[in-house]
Amino acid sequence: MTFLTYLISGLALGSVYAIIALGYTMVYGIAKMLNFAHGDIIMAGGYAAFYAYTRFGMPAGLAILFSILTCTILGVIIERLAYKPLRQASSLSVLITAIGVSYFLQNSAQLMFGSDTKIFPSILTEGSFRFFDGKLIISYLTLITIFTCIVIMIGLTAFINKTKIGKAMRACAEDKGAAQLMGINIDTTISITFAIGSGLAAIAAVLLCSTYPSLSPTLGSMPGIKAFTAAVFGGIGSIPGALLGGILLGIIENMTKAYLSTQLSDAIVFSVLIIVLLIKPTGLLGKKENVKV
Amino acid sequence: MKKILDNLLHQKNRSRTISYAMIIGTYLIIEILMHSIRMSRLFTSMLVPCCCYIVLALSLNLVVGFSGELSLGHAGFMAVGAFTAIIVSGLCVQMIPDPIIRLFISIIAGSIVSGIAGLLVSVPVLKLSGDYLAIVTLAFGQIIKSLITNIYLGFDRNGMQFSFVNNELNLEQGRMLLSGPMGATDTAKISNFSSGVLLILATLFIIYSLIDSKYGRAIMAARDDRIAAESIGIDILRSKTLAFVTSAILAGAAGALYALNYSTLQPAKFDFNTSILALVYVVFGGLGNINGTIIAATALYVLPELLRSLQDYRMLIYAIVLIIVMQLGSSARLKRSLEQIRNRFARKGDVR
Amino acid sequence: MNAPVLQIRNLGIDFGGLTAVNNLNMEVHEHEIVGLIGPNGAGKTTVFNMLTKVYDPSRGTILLNGQDIARLDTVAVNKAGVARTFQNIRLFRNLSVLDNVKAGMNNQFVYSIADMLFHTRKRRSNEETIEEEALKLLRIFHLDELKDTEAGSLPYGAQRKLEIARALASEPKLLLLDEPAAGMNPQETEELMDMIRFVRDSFDICILLIEHDMNLVMNICERIYVLNYGMLLAKGSPEEIRSNDKVIKAYLGD
Numbered sequence: 060m061t062f063l064t065y066l067i068s069g070l071a072l073g074s075v076y077a078i079i080a081l082g083y084t085m086v087y088g089i090a091k092m093l094n095f096a097h098g099d100i101i102m103a104g105g106y107a108a109f110y111a112y113t114r115f116g117m118p119a120g121l122a123i124l125f126s127i128l129t130c131t132i133l134g135v136i137i138e139r140l141a142y143k144p145l146r147q148a149s150s151l152s153v154l155i156t157a158i159g160v161s162y163f164l165q166n167s168a169q170l171m172f173g174s175d176t177k178i179f180p181s182i183l184t185e186g187s188f189r190f191f192d193g194k195l196i197i198s199y200l201t202l203i204t205i206f207t208c209i210v211i212m213i214g215l216t217a218f219i220n221k222t223k224i225g226k227a228m229r230a231c232a233e234d235k236g237a238a239q240l241m242g243i244n245i246d247t248t249i250s251i252t253f254a255i256g257s258g259l260a261a262i263a264a265v266l267l268c269s270t271y272p273s274l275s276p277t278l279g280s281m282p283g284i285k286a287f288t289a290a291v292f293g294g295i296g297s298i299p300g301a302l303l304g305g306i307l308l309g310i311i312e313n314m315t316k317a318y319l320s321t322q323l324s325d326a327i328v329f330s331v332l333i334i335v336l337l338i339k340p341t342g343l344l345g346k347k348e349n350v351k352v
Numbered sequence: 353m354k355k356i357l358d359n360l361l362h363q364k365n366r367s368r369t370i371s372y373a374m375i376i377g378t379y380l381i382i383e384i385l386m387h388s389i390r391m392s393r394l395f396t397s398m399l400v401p402c403c404c405y406i407v408l409a410l411s412l413n414l415v416v417g418f419s420g421e422l423s424l425g426h427a428g429f430m431a432v433g434a435f436t437a438i439i440v441s442g443l444c445v446q447m448i449p450d451p452i453i454r455l456f457i458s459i460i461a462g463s464i465v466s467g468i469a470g471l472l473v474s475v476p477v478l479k480l481s482g483d484y485l486a487i488v489t490l491a492f493g494q495i496i497k498s499l500i501t502n503i504y505l506g507f508d509r510n511g512m513q514f515s516f517v518n519n520e521l522n523l524e525q526g527r528m529l530l531s532g533p534m535g536a537t538d539t540a541k542i543s544n545f546s547s548g549v550l551l552i553l554a555t556l557f558i559i560y561s562l563i564d565s566k567y568g569r570a571i572m573a574a575r576d577d578r579i580a581a582e583s584i585g586i587d588i589l590r591s592k593t594l595a596f597v598t599s600a601i602l603a604g605a606a607g608a609l610y611a612l613n614y615s616t617l618q619p620a621k622f623d624f625n626t627s628i629l630a631l632v633y634v635v636f637g638g639l640g641n642i643n644g645t646i647i648a649a650t651a652l653y654v655l656p657e658l659l660r661s662l663q664d665y666r667m668l669i670y671a672i673v674l675i676i677v678m679q680l681g682s683s684a685r686l687k688r689s690l691e692q693i694r695n696r697f698a699r700k701g702d703v704r
Numbered sequence: 705m706n707a708p709v710l711q712i713r714n715l716g717i718d719f720g721g722l723t724a725v726n727n728l729n730m731e732v733h734e735h736e737i738v739g740l741i742g743p744n745g746a747g748k749t750t751v752f753n754m755l756t757k758v759y760d761p762s763r764g765t766i767l768l769n770g771q772d773i774a775r776l777d778t779v780a781v782n783k784a785g786v787a788r789t790f791q792n793i794r795l796f797r798n799l800s801v802l803d804n805v806k807a808g809m810n811n812q813f814v815y816s817i818a819d820m821l822f823h824t825r826k827r828r829s830n831e832e833t834i835e836e837e838a839l840k841l842l843r844i845f846h847l848d849e850l851k852d853t854e855a856g857s858l859p860y861g862a863q864r865k866l867e868i869a870r871a872l873a874s875e876p877k878l879l880l881l882d883e884p885a886a887g888m889n890p891q892e893t894e895e896l897m898d899m900i901r902f903v904r905d906s907f908d909i910c911i912l913l914i915e916h917d918m919n920l921v922m923n924i925c926e927r928i929y930v931l932n933y934g935m936l937l938a939k940g941s942p943e944e945i946r947s948n949d950k951v952i953k954a955y956l957g958d
Binding site for chain 3: 364558561562565566567569570572573575576577579580581582583584585586587588594640
Binding site: 158 | 422476479481490635672675678
């Protein structure tokens, strides 16, 4: 029964990773860049929700909406100001810029909100289901997290496949030049991608902060790295890959902590990643690129 | 005499001459200053770490610039070198009382162990390519940090004791060398500025010897075009392994020097941010540009320290500088004007 | 006729369900210049890619001086004596012209990593020879004046020639040229033909070349193979090929 508890909480953690990984993977697929500042968008989302709820006295739903809106706008602004001028630059320049943005967000947060850790209020729900005479306890939050992830996945897949913008995004991912010739506005498409990724980061932020209720300017770093790992794990650029990678990473991490070692959990999680990449060098669901000679 | 001078200033060797001249010149100036006027403690405390970061950045440039593979875990090798040096130096205190010799041996030990780690890591890493390779170096950086965070090592009259994950050591009046997340807590500070400069010179010698040889050409050929390199018989894996292991050795040496400059050192020091920092130095200095890397590492290390008076704002300013320089660097107009300046200088040089 | 250097027997490759090259039989003899022609998409470059093991052939054998090289990897194939150029030029763009050729000599001159690090006499003498040999090669292709230029910034024609020089540096017995005259003007092409003959004679190698410039092919090739839809359509001397109905049909259409 404890196994089941760990499995379910791993599933919840994995769902959060998956939601964050979606942001990495979409931006990578379409803009071909590693957005290292994505983790710090999560942090921004956490603070936005925190202040909306505790200081501005918004109800929970509104606070979450406020957080999503903040992150979306922040994401688009960052893309326009920092990344857009670098469309033609080397991928390393873009990477360094993203790192600069990450430092900028972290330190801005430190100046604005202080470096002390704030306790995130439980704005979603408290309480839990009890099964088998209380042997298996599943909190509402865990269920909400998993449910949210499923809804987002279904919604996003439908969006990408059914809508015009979604098709434009897929075209851009395939071949930007050709997409442009077909009349697709690349800049708008990339902005929308950032907007969606950042909005998802806000949702992840609320879920993450509700599970681990401490808020600090470096909050996003580790989940960011883990989710990035998850995205690569599943095959970067692939949306189902992000889901699979995120969930697996969450479960592996939780199981390791439960049964092997808490201190070594990072080492084990990353070892699993390396082994997977050695067996499948482009991630679980990644596509192999052929070199033309 | 003139022939030697000509050889030094020949276009092919100019970069090398500038590197050595720059390092030795700066060293002499700083030494003279230190002996004539009282330098602030902030200034003197920056000297050794600055040397370490220069070596770290140069070592990373070997992988990123010359070999063309993105490494996001170089701080891991620095950590291996650092904690090996702490252990070796700590164990040898009685045996080798002379600090200079002990420092030398510790740095050698640190670089050897780091080189072995580099070789082990390179086996899986170099099977991959591009972003997948980068993520695996990141993973290794995390694994190395995580492992070191769990090492407990000490010694007493009965010899060395070691435990992993949980501290189960029972030392009888002994000394802890490594205590898990606390890291090293009582290291003898034996690094000094002169040894730092010597390490930089050794690093330059190794890198220049390599890139100017058939091995270096193979490394760069493999970077520019894998398939073409294979078609003329260059073993890609061997070339890349050589670059990677050499880089790990140098990063380990940098870590060793760094560790022995402080009495306490936590493994967390060598986290992802330190790897990224080194990468920033390399990109600012220019891929494959050795002198640029030296200058960038120095400037970007010193800048935040100088901004210390601004306290909370310093990292913010640092971040803004990073972003702006990258924007300027890729702006077409700026590139053109830089090109013009360079051409003008080149023409002047040709007249001679 | 001279002894065969390259013998291709029943060579074929499939990509997914598609057969790109099938049942190909070819020979290149000592001291020969042989042409491989055919319409676009006939599979000519694919043959080169199989010969150098960029692609794994699905069937057949490739014999080089009697040794089967179809199971070797690209590096080993080069060591066995095959070097090539590429249709879409693949130079080491950031290296100097001289270093491109020097890189080609990587396996010809041997000194250890210890020699490299300690600057021994062995390193020095080897590097000196490498330099001399590389300059000799560059002189053949009139590239010696440009030796310090970055390869990526060379004009197109010079890049094609540099690729040949680099391939020769690895001391092949068989040289594969993939459209060496593409993008060259008639005068450059004329020069190139002289260079190819000169290289064949002075290095005593055999050459297999893919080319669309019929003037070049008919002038310097002793024998020609024609490929169409991955199959051998015809083979023979330039005269025979010129008057072959099937070849004319394949090129001009029905």
